[in-house]
Amino acid sequence: MGMTVSQKILAAHAGRDQVEAGELINCKLDVVLGNDITAPPAISEFKRLGLPRVFNKDRVVLVPDHFTPNKDIKAAEQAKILRDFAREYDINNYFEVGQMGIEHCLLPEQGLVLPGDLIIGADSHTCTYGALGAFATGVGSTDMAAGMATGEGWFKVPETIKFVYYGALPRWVSGKDLILHTIGDVGVDGARYMSMEFTGEAISALSMDGRFTMANMAIEAGGKNGIFEVDDKTIEYVQGRAKRPYRIFTSGPDATYAQIREYDVSKLEPVVAFPHLPENTKPVSEAADVSIDQVVIGSCTNGRMEDLQAAAGLLKGRKVHPELRVIIFPGTRQIYLDALRQGLIEIFVEAGAVVSTPTCGPCLGGHMGILAKGERALATTNRNFVGRMGHPESEVYLSSPAVAAASAIKGRITAPWEIK
Amino acid sequence: MKLKGKVHKFGKDIDTDAIIPARYLNTFDPQELARHCMEDADPEFPNKVQAGDIIVADKNFGCGSSREHAPIAIQGAQVACVIAKSFARIFYRNAINTGLPILECAAAVDAIETGDEVEVDLSNGTITNLRTGQMYQAAPFPDFMQGIMAQGGLMNYLKEKLSYQGN
Numbered sequence: 001m002g003m004t005v006s007q008k009i010l011a012a013h014a015g016r017d018q019v020e021a022g023e024l025i026n027c028k029l030d031v032v033l034g035n036d037i038t039a040p041p042a043i044s045e046f047k048r049l050g051l052p053r054v055f056n057k058d059r060v061v062l063v064p065d066h067f068t069p070n071k072d073i074k075a076a077e078q079a080k081i082l083r084d085f086a087r088e089y090d091i092n093n094y095f096e097v098g099q100m101g102i103e104h105c106l107l108p109e110q111g112l113v114l115p116g117d118l119i120i121g122a123d124s125h126t127c128t129y130g131a132l133g134a135f136a137t138g139v140g141s142t143d144m145a146a147g148m149a150t151g152e153g154w155f156k157v158p159e160t161i162k163f164v165y166y167g168a169l170p171r172w173v174s175g176k177d178l179i180l181h182t183i184g185d186v187g188v189d190g191a192r193y194m195s196m197e198f199t200g201e202a203i204s205a206l207s208m209d210g211r212f213t214m215a216n217m218a219i220e221a222g223g224k225n226g227i228f229e230v231d232d233k234t235i236e237y238v239q240g241r242a243k244r245p246y247r248i249f250t251s252g253p254d255a256t257y258a259q260i261r262e263y264d265v266s267k268l269e270p271v272v273a274f275p276h277l278p279e280n281t282k283p284v285s286e287a288a289d290v291s292i293d294q295v296v297i298g299s300c301t302n303g304r305m306e307d308l309q310a311a312a313g314l315l316k317g318r319k320v321h322p323e324l325r326v327i328i329f330p331g332t333r334q335i336y337l338d339a340l341r342q343g344l345i346e347i348f349v350e351a352g353a354v355v356s357t358p359t360c361g362p363c364l365g366g367h368m369g370i371l372a373k374g375e376r377a378l379a380t381t382n383r384n385f386v387g388r389m390g391h392p393e394s395e396v397y398l399s400s401p402a403v404a405a406a407s408a409i410k411g412r413i414t415a416p417w418e419i420k
Numbered sequence: 421m422k423l424k425g426k427v428h429k430f431g432k433d434i435d436t437d438a439i440i441p442a443r444y445l446n447t448f449d450p451q452e453l454a455r456h457c458m459e460d461a462d463p464e465f466p467n468k469v470q471a472g473d474i475i476v477a478d479k480n481f482g483c484g485s486s487r488e489h490a491p492i493a494i495q496g497a498q499v500a501c502v503i504a505k506s507f508a509r510i511f512y513r514n515a516i517n518t519g520l521p522i523l524e525c526a527a528a529v530d531a532i533e534t535g536d537e538v539e540v541d542l543s544n545g546t547i548t549n550l551r552t553g554q555m556y557q558a559a560p561f562p563d564f565m566q567g568i569m570a571q572g573g574l575m576n577y578l579k580e581k582l583s584y585q586g587n
């Protein structure tokens with residue numbers, strides 16, 4: 001039986017020619033990732049094993065990005081556990097505040113994750129790296145501990161759903177809109193335990209930043225991973241970043257799919273997800289007149305250069321609505337620097353937005369922009385669960401950076417074409 | 421192994437932010453996490469829950485983040501097991517890896533109500549509603565996972581394996 005790209009990567013890492021969906025296999029890992037929330041329990045579990053070293057000190061990546069710069073004393077203690085561990089075990093890829101970025105923007109940018117890799121991360125949005133043609137999936141802290149110890153992990157070989165996008169993307173429709181539309185279609189558990197393979201002419205036309213955004217939200221449909229074909233854009237992105245060889249895998253022509261779903265993107269408009277699930281989607285024109293208190297632009301979903309450019313394009317020379325706060329947090333230090341050099345930061349500050357250092361911050365209700373009871377935010381992040389950005393009775397709507405920026409100007413959810 | 425406990429029933433798509441909100445993730449102490457367990461789904465849960473109680477939920481329990489703090493909070497609250505129509509994949513993994521018993525059984529979830537007393541036999545996956553006397557059969561776990569759970573989680577399993585290999 002033919003294998004999909006996800007199955008091929010798993011088979012190669014299990015030292016097998018063939019694997020079948022549903023099989024439990026043991027695989028060699030290329031990269032093991034953890035952050036300041038998930039790594040501390042993993043480190044304490046790892047230490048129980050009493051091993052003198054991690055499986056490979058170049059392939060364990062520790063990023064204190066969630067509650068940093070330390071938001072309180074407990075958060076500081078957790079960040080210190082990472083720092084101390086990185087020093088004690090000589091972990092090369094530990095990123096201190098100042099070098100640090102949001103993990104899922106940072107690892108691809110630094111060339112730490114590459115096509116054909118098998119990556120586990122103790123963070124559910126580890127699936128982001130599928131944009132590079134890698135098999136990347138989120139796990140818990142115990143899996144991370146076992147991965148650091150052995151360089152191996154257990155996997156159930158997933159079935160694959162193929163998502164085909166054809167037609168030309170209309171202006172203002174981005175990767176975020178494609179993935180929100182898809183989640184709205186299949187639901188938050190529509191791809192549970194499965195690989196999501198994204199393909200079609202609209203995907204080929206999509207930038208790498210747009211692909212990262214889509215892969216990032218595979219978990220929001222319950223997916224085990226999201227994956228893209230490696231093409232010229234991927235190679236161009238990886239060139240100059242990769243410091244080790246990589247392999248390109250492609251789905252066989254006879255690969256078996258659990259489902260194939262097709263979308264004509266030429267008829268889409270920007271999408272907004274209403275509280276409290278990412279599947280509650282509506283076209284932006286049906287979301288008009290929802291008033292908002294805060295706009296958040298950034299995160300591992302939409303904190304990349306193209307996202308900031310889209311927001312700046314609308315905010316340039318305009319002002320943030322006086323009854324709302326806008327918080328912008330670039331994904332990494334490099335993105336921050338690029339935005340600074342291109343004049344985007346100035347545009348944001350002039351408009352009346354706040355620009356934060358890279359951090360997860362408000363995305364998970366950590367710090368840097370928490371909502372009060374009854375407040376409503378429009379965010380370019382990936383989750384709008386109850387209490388995600390603050391008080392359990394606050395609300396989060398999800399959208400693309402263009403919709404978020406247009407809404408920031410009007411003070412209510414607004415389609416970008418309304419800004420004239 | 422047999423468990424007996426009182427049921428707290430929840431709806432579908434209970435996410436990990438509802439099981440343990442991110443604002444409490446600056447610690448991984450089970451007792452501290454337990455004080456906020458399920459708080460955003462039912463603010464009274466941390467006060468109501470008794471040792472040995474059972475959580476019953478509809479589909480896709482534990483969706484969202486990878487935080488192992490979710491099964492840890494549930495274990496900290498001394499919940500004996502979770503029965504759901506289905507589990508989100510990372511939660512499923514984490515529950516097995518940390519030794520929290522979980523069972524998938526749609527028929528049982530439909531029939532069981534909050535306050536029912538339920539008996540669960542983990543060795544064969546049977547669930548009995550002591551109010552009605554009805555018995556249900558959960559899907560069995562693959563041998564490999566049963567092995568991990570029998571050791572009380574992945575790290576114990578690994579420790580055993582590593583010592584066997586002479587590491």
Ligand code: SF4
Nearest residue numbers: 102299300360363364
């Ligand atoms: S930005 Fe948000 S979704 Fe992304 S890793 Fe941070 S908390 Fe998670």
